[in-house]
Amino acid sequence: MADFVDQKKGEMESRLKELRPLVDEYDRLEAAVAALGSVGTAGARRGGTAPRTAKKSVRRNGAGPGKGSGRRGRPKGSGVRDKQALELVTATPGVTIPEIAKEMGIKQNYLYRVLPSLEKEGLVRKKGRGWYPR
Numbered sequence: 247m248a249d250f251v252d253q254k255k256g257e258m259e260s261r262l263k264e265l266r267p268l269v270d271e272y273d274r275l276e277a278a279v280a281a282l283g284s285v286g287t288a289g290a291r292r293g294g295t296a297p298r299t300a301k302k303s304v305r306r307n308g309a310g311p312g313k314g315s316g317r318r319g320r321p322k323g324s325g326v327r328d329k330q331a332l333e334l335v336t337a338t339p340g341v342t343i344p345e346i347a348k349e350m351g352i353k354q355n356y357l358y359r360v361l362p363s364l365e366k367e368g369l370v371r372k373k374g375r376g377w378y379p380r
Contacts, residue, residue, distance in 0.1 A: 327350070331360050332379075341376060341377055343357045343375075
């Protein structure tokens, strides 16, 4: 009897391995249809079917709800640009964002997020157009 159970268990595990790529493809296609459904209604006018509502995705890596920050990419404030900007402000008090951007070789729009966050941390202060160390 145990041999029979082991054999059936092995068959089921084998079949699960075969089906996994299909399930993953199904999930990707379902998400794509849901995303395209929000783009426009042209498909519905031509007789297309309404997209199914996307089901809540289940993380396959074992992480459940409430784990992680929910944000993609690296954590906020973990880069080196904020440190570089702080060094430039300390070295040349009253420096402006365009001047910092030119010195760092980056676009200004990034610094319009970095410097206010440094200000919130109490590391710099803004006076007029210039930035000063605290």
